[in-house]
Amino acid sequence: MAELIEVNKKDSVLDKIKKFALNNMVTIMFVIICYIGFYFSNLTFAFFINDLITRIARNSFLVLALIIPVLAGMGLNFAIVLGAMAGQVAIIMVTHWGIVGWQGFFLCVLISAPLAIIFGYLTGKLLNKTKGQEMITSLILGFFANGLYQLVFLIMVGSVIPMHNETLLLSSGVGLRVSIDLTGGLKYAIDDLLRWTFPKTLMMLGSASILIGGFNIYKYIKGVPNYLKGKIKLRMIGYVLAGISLVIYSIIITNSNSLLNNIKVPIITMVIIGLLCLFNIFISKAKIGQDFRTVGQDRHVATVSGIKSDKVRVTAIVISTLLAAWGQLFFLQNLGTLSTYGSHEQVGMFAIAALLIGGASVTKANIGHALLGTVLFHTLFIVSPIAGKNLFGDAQLGEYFRAFVAYGVIGLSLGMHAWKKQLQSRRRLS
Amino acid sequence: MKSQQYVLKMNNISKEYYGTRVLNNINLEIKAGEIHALLGENGAGKSTLMNILFGMSVIHSTGGFQGEIELEGNKVDIHSPLQAMNLGIGMVHQEFMLIPGYTITENIKLNRELIKKDFMNRLMPAPLKQIDFDEMNKEARKALDTLDIGIEEWVKVAGLPVGYMQFIEIAREIDKQNIKVLVFDEPTAVLTESEAENLLKAMKKIASTGIAIIFITHRLDEVMEVADNITILRDGQFITRKNKADTNVFEMAELMVGRQIESMVQHDVKDYDNQPVSISLKGFNVAMPGEEVRNLNLDIYQGEILGIGGLAGQGKIGIANGIMGLYPAWGEVLINGQPLTLNNPKESIKRNLAFVSEDRRGVGLLLDTSIEMNIAITAMQNKDKFIKKYGLFSQKNHSEIRKHALEMIQKLDIRCIGPEQITRRLSGGNQQKVCIARALTLDPMILLVSEPTRGIDIGAKKLVLDTLIKLNKELGITIIITSSELAELRSICHRIAIVSEGKIEGILKPDDSDTDYGLMMSGEYNKLKSKEVI
Numbered sequence: 001m002a003e004l005i006e007v008n009k010k011d012s013v014l015d016k017i018k019k020f021a022l023n024n025m026v027t028i029m030f031v032i033i034c035y036i037g038f039y040f041s042n043l044t045f046a047f048f049i050n051d052l053i054t055r056i057a058r059n060s061f062l063v064l065a066l067i068i069p070v071l072a073g074m075g076l077n078f079a080i081v082l083g084a085m086a087g088q089v090a091i092i093m094v095t096h097w098g099i100v101g102w103q104g105f106f107l108c109v110l111i112s113a114p115l116a117i118i119f120g121y122l123t124g125k126l127l128n129k130t131k132g133q134e135m136i137t138s139l140i141l142g143f144f145a146n147g148l149y150q151l152v153f154l155i156m157v158g159s160v161i162p163m164h165n166e167t168l169l170l171s172s173g174v175g176l177r178v179s180i181d182l183t184g185g186l187k188y189a190i191d192d193l194l195r196w197t198f199p200k201t202l203m204m205l206g207s208a209s210i211l212i213g214g215f216n217i218y219k220y221i222k223g224v225p226n227y228l229k230g231k232i233k234l235r236m237i238g239y240v241l242a243g244i245s246l247v248i249y250s251i252i253i254t255n256s257n258s259l260l261n262n263i264k265v266p267i268i269t270m271v272i273i274g275l276l277c278l279f280n281i282f283i284s285k286a287k288i289g290q291d292f293r294t295v296g297q298d299r300h301v302a303t304v305s306g307i308k309s310d311k312v313r314v315t316a317i318v319i320s321t322l323l324a325a326w327g328q329l330f331f332l333q334n335l336g337t338l339s340t341y342g343s344h345e346q347v348g349m350f351a352i353a354a355l356l357i358g359g360a361s362v363t364k365a366n367i368g369h370a371l372l373g374t375v376l377f378h379t380l381f382i383v384s385p386i387a388g389k390n391l392f393g394d395a396q397l398g399e400y401f402r403a404f405v406a407y408g409v410i411g412l413s414l415g416m417h418a419w420k421k422q423l424q425s426r427r428r429l430s
Numbered sequence: 431m432k433s434q435q436y437v438l439k440m441n442n443i444s445k446e447y448y449g450t451r452v453l454n455n456i457n458l459e460i461k462a463g464e465i466h467a468l469l470g471e472n473g474a475g476k477s478t479l480m481n482i483l484f485g486m487s488v489i490h491s492t493g494g495f496q497g498e499i500e501l502e503g504n505k506v507d508i509h510s511p512l513q514a515m516n517l518g519i520g521m522v523h524q525e526f527m528l529i530p531g532y533t534i535t536e537n538i539k540l541n542r543e544l545i546k547k548d549f550m551n552r553l554m555p556a557p558l559k560q561i562d563f564d565e566m567n568k569e570a571r572k573a574l575d576t577l578d579i580g581i582e583e584w585v586k587v588a589g590l591p592v593g594y595m596q597f598i599e600i601a602r603e604i605d606k607q608n609i610k611v612l613v614f615d616e617p618t619a620v621l622t623e624s625e626a627e628n629l630l631k632a633m634k635k636i637a638s639t640g641i642a643i644i645f646i647t648h649r650l651d652e653v654m655e656v657a658d659n660i661t662i663l664r665d666g667q668f669i670t671r672k673n674k675a676d677t678n679v680f681e682m683a684e685l686m687v688g689r690q691i692e693s694m695v696q697h698d699v700k701d702y703d704n705q706p707v708s709i710s711l712k713g714f715n716v717a718m719p720g721e722e723v724r725n726l727n728l729d730i731y732q733g734e735i736l737g738i739g740g741l742a743g744q745g746k747i748g749i750a751n752g753i754m755g756l757y758p759a760w761g762e763v764l765i766n767g768q769p770l771t772l773n774n775p776k777e778s779i780k781r782n783l784a785f786v787s788e789d790r791r792g793v794g795l796l797l798d799t800s801i802e803m804n805i806a807i808t809a810m811q812n813k814d815k816f817i818k819k820y821g822l823f824s825q826k827n828h829s830e831i832r833k834h835a836l837e838m839i840q841k842l843d844i845r846c847i848g849p850e851q852i853t854r855r856l857s858g859g860n861q862q863k864v865c866i867a868r869a870l871t872l873d874p875m876i877l878l879v880s881e882p883t884r885g886i887d888i889g890a891k892k893l894v895l896d897t898l899i900k901l902n903k904e905l906g907i908t909i910i911i912t913s914s915e916l917a918e919l920r921s922i923c924h925r926i927a928i929v930s931e932g933k934i935e936g937i938l939k940p941d942d943s944d945t946d947y948g949l950m951m952s953g954e955y956n957k958l959k960s961k962e963v964i
Contacts (some may be wrong), residue, residue: 174938226580282558286558286559286560290543291541291557301529302541306511306512
């Protein structure tokens with residue numbers, strides 16, 4: 001028994017490429033589509049980057065909220081719609097009270113948290129009763145919650161719930177207006193706290209990357225176990241090279257009269273998104289993260305080894321719902337308009353589509369998938385109407401195409417997941 | 431002090447499930463460092479006894495048990511598997527409790543992950559404490575080294591050979607610091623011979639460190655190789671407890687199986703060499719999970735009742751399911767000399783085969799459909815019986831179905847309110863008769879019956895078996911009956927084929943000795959006989 005078995009079978013390069021292509025089919029397809037769209041849209045790079053940065057700041061938080069339930073084996077959490085509702089409830093209250101700026105935003109964070117936790121807890125309880133059908137349950141639960149939400153804000157506000165506010169309520173005095181303008185209130189509450197120019201942001205990002213690379217070099221010198229060596233070496237080189245090129249690029253931009261110099265990046269929002277990424281990494285390396293993964297991989301084994309899997313699942317959904325509530329706050333403070341009965345509706349769909357485009361599946365998702373997916377999905381959103389107009393003379397076609405894409409990609413990747421699973425089980429039999 | 435020398439004592443354990451006594455006054459005593467073999471057929475009560483030891487919820491939700499458990503001389507109440515774990519009772523599961531996507535280390539340390547000991551971590555609430563993978567790797571390495579396994583601890587479990595998985599499970603158990611008693615539940619069932627040898631070596635090594643081992647198996651030669659003492663159970667009764675030195679394989683085999691056989695029929699002794707072969711299986715394989723058939727050869731003669739026996743998981747169930755095309759099968763099947771297209775249930779039915787499934791409520795019946803439709807449906811689908819044809823359209827022929835159903839109800843004595851009653855409401859025995867009625871409606875030449883008496887009471891058992899004998903005698907139908915109950919096979923069959931590890935271990939007559947049956951069931955027969963010849 002002393003002999004070592006050959007574990008890392010060396011695949012040929014061609015096999016590796018094939019495998020990579022098969023596993024990342026959706027992502028590769030989207031990179032190509034995005035590139036074609038960008039080419040035909042004739043957009044300037046600066047305009048595109050400006051729009052993209054806004055959209056990344058607006059949406060990444062929501063997409064990141066989806067990762068933990070996937071780890072815990074509960075699939076894509078369509079019920080982040082409930083979290084979004086919790087966020088909107090907070091925004092409506094704070095706008096009504098007239099608290100503005102970052103103080104108002106902070107209050108929103110505080111108010112939405114307990115609501116989101118309660119919603120998440122109830123969702124988790126329900127999903128524990130419907131194991132194996134989590135995704136469809138959470139999808140329908142979102143629709144149901146939307147009904148309750150409308151009941152409260154369309155019928156009960158102003159009649160059962162006393163509220164007097166001419167700007168928020170419909171002229172009849174009952175029910176909220178269809179859209180609520182946040183300008184002068186919560187709009188840009190966080191984004192406007194600190195904005196750097198695009199080159200400065202790149203410079204800082206580059207420096208941070210070099211620092212991380214340096215830290216990895218330090219770790220490598222201090223000594224690491226054999227099996228990690230390759231990984232850390234790659235990290236060292238990758239981070240340092242990326243950092244240096246970012247710094248050089250930023251210097252080049254600064255010294256040219258490129259329009260990129262005019263782009264302002266909302267730094268605090270970006271930093272918070274960065275912190276959320278770190279939080280996700282932290283969680284996944286903690287005991288609870290290990291529990292999430294254990295339950296996600298095999299609930300039966302987890303239970304036998306003493307993990308309270310139902311509780312772990314509820315925790316995962318609570319965290320996800322809470323992050324979604326906060327994500328919706330970031331989304332709306334950037335957008336500046338709350339569509340009272342519509343803002344939350346598409347949240348689940350779009351966030352999930354973005355995550356899937358980034359290469360995630362029903363059982364696998366990480367930060368990289370979330371960020372890459374956000375970038376690709378929103379690139380498509382920016383370029384497709386304009387490309388549609390340039391190509392067919394009709395922006396509607398591009399518009400149609402992007403709605404088609406959002407649903408199509410969800411269907412496609414669910415289908416592919418089922419197909420892969422079938423292949424695996426067939427291989428196991430023979 | 432008198433019981434101090436025993437690590438574990440289970441005294442006078444009795445257990446009833448819904449009024450059926452499955453364990454009766456069982457005693458089990460194990461010393462530290464001892465390997466104690468627990469032997470018995472399927473249904474002898476081994477699993478129930480272990481479930482009691484582990485405080486499984488299935489025991490407590492059905493009214494608990496009588497008797498007491500002593501651990502190191504102290505009486506203990508075990509209510510949950512977690513508590514058993516904390517008391518130092520470990521289990522190496524038959525089906526692996528491993529997570530394929532995890533590394534070996536992560537599997538060994540499952541839910542016992544080590545926490546980093548730095549300052550920040552102390553302040554964190556328990557769920558947020560960071561895991562120390564380096565330290566975990568070191569401890570996992572230590573456990574693997576104890577077992578002499580040279581595999582790297584950071585390799586993922588997915589894709590490892592089965593033999594390694596077994597060792598990872600064991601490493602997990604011995605990694606637990608306070609482990610006192612370790613249960614091996616049929617650990618060698620899935621291993622190759624050399625892997626099994628390594629495992630036995632490892633068991634001895636573990637025992638030598640003072641851990642008591644309960645070894646559940648049906649491979650008698652392994653028992654002789656490693657066990658110190660042997661306890662044999664049969665039908666929930668404690669049969670004997672022996673020292674290995676005082677017994678031998680033959681005696682153990684007899685004690686495991688031994689029971690009176692009452693023959694229900696007197697068959698004429700037949701000269702099989704001159705009988706035409708009805709079904710011939712050559713190199714037959716079935717991929718039925720848990721009941722794989724591997725490269726099996728068997729001839730079944732016309733007009734006989736052939737029994738297929740063997741322990742659970744050895745593949746006996748797979749044979750009939752494979753012939754009927756319900757699970758992926760390959761190899762050669764000849765029916766009356768003509769090859770049968772495999773993996774095609776319709777084809778199998780066309781060739782005049784009929785099947786009564788062991789999964790009565792799942793595969794066998796449409797539970798919310800009437801008795802008459804249950805009887806008629808397969809024949810309607812495959813033989814165009816009970817169908818009125820109007821050119822492009824067809825309709826079912828109600829009156830024919832009713833007539834036929836009433837006839838069957840009377841012939842097989844199905845106790846029901848009427849042919850329209852839904853089958854869910856019938857008792858197990860009557861459900862089984864509906865299944866048989868449906869099979870007969872196909873006018874089969876060959877009838878395959880799996881576990882015909884599972885879950886039905888004694889009176890109904892006899893009726894079902896009588897029916898089968900009658901069909902064989904009066905209609906000349908060849909019957910292949912698969913059953914876990916050896917006594918039942920021996921009471922009605924002409925010949926009994928015993929399956930072990932997916933192959934035919936041997937074919938016996940109903941009146942052959944218990945020892946032969948016991949040896950064949952545990953797959954020892956051919957090994958021992960070949961030794962005798964030498």
